[in-house]
Amino acid sequence: MQNHKFDYCLSESNNHFRFASKDKTGAAFVTAGGLSAGEEIVQMNILQSMLVFGMIVVGGPDWTQPFGASTVTGEPPFEVNEVNEISEQFTKKGFLLGERVAKLVKSMNSVAE
Helix, strand or coil: CCCHHHHHHHHHHHHHHHHHCCEEECCEEEEHHHHHHHHHHHHHHHHHHHCCCCEEECCCCCCCCCCCEEEECCCCCCCCCCCCCCCCHHHHHHHHHHHHHHHHHHEEEEEHC
16 A cells, blocks of 8 residues: 555655755764664665765765764663763764864865855
């Protein structure tokens, strides 16, 4: 059974995203409940979608996070006590990815001017 209202909303959403994201810069950050819980494949899917819609994709700052940044929250030694808590090493990786994206965008803007 097909839901035509859902199909229409999804189609309209895709059309908006396609035009709103073209030539924009993007990077992937994901969270996972455990080690080997699929975070890298999810990052690759996010990056692939960004490429499909014409985005400029930025990977992580070094080989330890080539596809972006991720965090593990539900498996030792990365378990956290609070709902929104992230281990320090993953917070740092997210910060480094954001810093790389910001520097790249700043560099691209200065070349364009």
